[in-house]
Amino acid sequence: MLPGGRPLHTDFWALRDIAFTLEKGETLGLVGPNGCGKSTLLQIVAGILPPTSGRIVTRGRIAALLELGAGFNPEFSGRENVYLNGEIMGLSRAQIDKAFPSIEAFAEIGEFIERPVKEYSSGMYVRLAFSTAIHVDPEILIVDEALAVGDAVFANRCVRKFQELRERKITVLFVSHDLGLVKQLSDRAILLLNGRIEAQGAPKDVINRYIGMVLAQSDQKERKDERVRSTFRHGDGASEILGVEIRNARGEPVSSVASGEPVTVRVRSRFHQPRHDPMVGILIRTRIGMDVYGTNTRIENIELGGFEAGDELEVDFRIECWLTPQEYTLTVATQNADGTSHDWLDEAVAFDVVDSRVAAGVANLRAQVAWRASR
Numbered sequence: 001m002l003p004g005g006r007p008l009h010t011d012f013w014a015l016r017d018i019a020f021t022l023e024k025g026e027t028l029g030l031v032g033p034n035g036c037g038k039s040t041l042l043q044i045v046a047g048i049l050p051p052t053s054g055r056i057v058t059r060g061r062i063a064a065l066l067e068l069g070a071g072f073n074p075e076f077s078g079r080e081n082v083y084l085n086g087e088i089m090g091l092s093r094a095q096i097d098k099a100f101p102s103i104e105a106f107a108e109i110g111e112f113i114e115r116p117v118k119e120y121s122s123g124m125y126v127r128l129a130f131s132t133a134i135h136v137d138p139e140i141l142i143v144d145e146a147l148a149v150g151d152a153v154f155a156n157r158c159v160r161k162f163q164e165l166r167e168r169k170i171t172v173l174f175v176s177h178d179l180g181l182v183k184q185l186s187d188r189a190i191l192l193l194n195g196r197i198e199a200q201g202a203p204k205d206v207i208n209r210y211i212g213m214v215l216a217q218s219d220q221k222e223r224k225d226e227r228v229r230s231t232f233r234h235g236d237g238a239s240e241i242l243g244v245e246i247r248n249a250r251g252e253p254v255s256s257v258a259s260g261e262p263v264t265v266r267v268r269s270r271f272h273q274p275r276h277d278p279m280v281g282i283l284i285r286t287r288i289g290m291d292v293y294g295t296n297t298r299i300e301n302i303e304l305g306g307f308e309a310g311d312e313l314e315v316d317f318r319i320e321c322w323l324t325p326q327e328y329t330l331t332v333a334t335q336n337a338d339g340t341s342h343d344w345l346d347e348a349v350a351f352d353v354v355d356s357r358v359a360a361g362v363a364n365l366r367a368q369v370a371w372r373a374s375r
Contacts, residue, residue: 014040025169029186036192060139074118107131143174180327235341243268259355265317283331
């Protein structure tokens, strides 16, 4: 500090008062907004960063898949990096030789296994890095949002591998912004906020706490800006969507629904120009952007009539949410009779579908199983 001046620096604590225990074979999911300290915590557990105070105690071989680019030498080929990582993990040459065919088969990068990794796409890099991490027999696996880079097929394969690791009692600590994935894979979850543990416990409870916090922050922002937010918005402005809600059977706004639960999607809009026979539509997508279900008032044979500037419109779409457990987004639109948009909002609302049973795909078809045995 200069004489009579202000300090030239300020202390920043990425983490503060963090304490938790992770049992052998347990899968722990870390959630929280960007900048809350999730990646820093993983790096401390992995031994990459030393804690300023306190201590971290781990027992067992750790395999860590952290930020893209860490752990591989860009000048080495994929094969050479696999052997290098295996040796760093303490495996013998013979053990790596035995594991390599499985690593190569899981990664599925073909002839690029012999090319320098600096030539890899981000998806190819993650394929090989994840495959290496899970095939070097770790006792503790640490993963930082790596699956978000891979394609849908590889992501599904990784999810199955996580489930296999749980059955083998491998301890897993991972970060993900995919809340549905955290619910599906975790035995326990921790919510980090501003470098501190805000909540920990059952994944469902922690994620609901997180979603509630996000919604509360969104409400505060919407008081400053009444426009509904979305990832992409377009239209001619003849009408404007004022609000989008998913409501349960009791009429309460929700961000999580049970598979099969009757819900109402409510879309409120205001007209800025006179329009006759407009349309209002909804579209449900998966987290990777696949269309699941869409409809509009025209498809449902609803004629809305004429509107003048200043008129408001509220449309309810009542559906039974027979979707499989995962995260979905809701896109909404108001449109002209010819299909051009007044106001189109991509991913205006995100919501989770939960169920006691996991099913593949997106549609919960409520299978009833009958069986017979004969000799």
